[in-house]
Amino acid sequence: MAVYSLTGFSLVSLLSFGYLSWDWMKPSLVADVATDPMEKSLPPAFARPPHIIFILTDDQGYHDVGYHGSDIQTPTLDRLAAEGVKLENYYIQPICTPSRSQLITGRYQIHTGLQHSIIRPRQPNCLPLDQVTLPQKLQEAGYSTHMVGKWHLGFYKKECLPTRRGFDTFLGSLTGNVDYYTYDNCDGPGVCGYDLHEGEDVAWDQSGKYSTFLYAQRVSKILASHNPKEPIFIYVAFQAVHTPLQSPKEYIYRYRSMGNVARRKYAAMVTCMDEAVKNITWALKKYGYYDNSVIVFSTDNGGQTFSGGSNWPLRGRKGTYWEGGVRGIGFVHSPLIKRKRRTSWALVHITDWYPTLVSLARGNLSNVPDLDGYNVWPAISEGKESPRTEILHNIDPLYNHAKYGSLEDGFGIWNTAVQASIRVGEWKLLTGDPGYSDWIPPQTLTNFPGSWWNLERLTDGLRKSVWLFNITADPYERYDLSDQRPDVVRTLLARLVHYNRTAIPVRYPAENPRAHPDFNGGAWGPWASEDDGEDWEGGREPLKSRNKKKKCKICKLRSFFRKLNTRLMSNRI
Secondary structure: OOOOOOOOOOHHHHHHOOOOOOOOOOHHHHOOOOOOOOOOOOOOOOOOOOEEEEEEEOOOOOOOOHHHOOOOOOHHHHHHHHHOEEEOOEEOOOOHHHHHHHHHHOOOHHHOOOOOOOOOOOOOOOOOOOOOOHHHHHHHOOOEEEEEEEOOOOOOOHHHOHHHOOOOEEEEEOOOOOOOOOOEEEOOOOOEEEOOEEOOEEOHHHOOOOHHHHHHHHHHHHHHHOOOOOOEEEEEEOOOOOOOOOOOHHHHHOOOOOOOHHHHHHHHHHHHHHHHHHHHHHHHHHOOOHHHEEEEEEEOOOOOHHHOOOOOOOOOOOOOOOHHHHEOOEEEEOOOOOOOOEEEOOOEEHHHHHHHHHHHOOOOOOOOOOOOOOOOHHHHHOOOOOOOOEEEEEEEOOOOOOOOOOOOOOOOOOOOOOEEEEEEOOEEEEEOOOOOOOOOOOOOHHHOOOOOOOHHHHHOHHHOOEEEEEOOOOOOOOOOOOOOOHHHHHHHHHHHHHHHHHOOOOOOOOOOHHHOHHHHOOEOOOOOOOOOOOOOOOOOOOOOOOOOOOOOHHHHHHHHHHHHHHHHHHHHO
């Protein structure tokens, strides 16, 4: 695919004409909805534990929701957010596994050993078995727990599966991305398998059903069969809108005027997901759950800009520690909220949902010490100050070290070649290589010129290893203050040193050939026994499957994006 030039238009002109300077508080984008004076009186203290529905979307960009000024139609999300509390100072992680692990454990990834990359299909790795998960705590509190959608927290042993980690039922995929219809996933040429599971069995019979529809239908079925007088927790981890870009044709037709093909397909997938959320909300009301329910909506990381996503006006994209990679779309919708219809600027992180939801469920947190999350329900429901004052975005000792970083640049206390990022109060510090640092307007996306990055990236970005921003005053990360405020840099580096002393070793084992789907009947699934350790070297080269192999579109996409990244990197130098 060629990368087309955008005639007469560049990032320089964007900066010059002030396109990156629209008011962060502009009413049409994130402002509060006026409270109706006739609104019913606030609900009393919960008479019984609330039903909890946690909806997580995949690779949805910060700009890709209607109430952030998007060109994508999301009427359901807009309405739910407007009637609830929008979280506009909400942070997630830059890629899939880290966000999901921190949601499920309430701990930073440096405290689970998952601080590097994602869990790959052939790795003997999963969420550490000694971690007490969020659904396990809710089970202890008397909840029925169900998961629908993408797991991506490892599956090499049966002990790693969702049904062994606190969920009563599970329908979804175990790996990171699958075909939306066939549920095939390829982890390299010829390493392909089916990935849709019902409980601990392969759900061969569900092939051909579009996953967004399938998952919403499953949620409705769970609600229809459960007693609304008994508390329920449903974790809905949509595959949407991760690649491959696939959507029913009728949704694509709505965006036929979009010239950018990737953006058109992506927009269709977002709108389809929005309608799935509408159906889930309708089921909550139909079956008698809604009045005692809490709906949490969250993205898992920033949008992937060369796959149709947009994080405008934020800097960066998925996989980076710029705001475009870690600032998420988030809101809470519930009749139980005391101060509804407003925007909250309280600092919230994805680790906070663990203690917040367990507290709402009247669960016991005393036996899970040293959580990194906080109970932020008073900040969300009542508008109180957030107990959180800082966020460790991550410390990744295995990521490629920055060429120009050194211990000397880190005041002798921190090697600035190491990829790390932290926010303390209004300040944000990045060291090492934070990832691509471009600002990409939504109307350009994959039609950007050959040089995607901005002038800062081309001139001094490659020779830097420390950045400092006042995120409150400069949410777009345009003004690096590291030279002007070395005192703040040193203070935040000391916080990184503090966190690094508490980190456990990275869990990132080598891939094992025994994981090949051909050893598992053509499907991805557990392949190691209970006695096999993570360094297990057993197995042999996989035999050819007796079943005719299907072509894997995802393999072709991955190959394409690898080649594209290589080309971009070579052009950058």
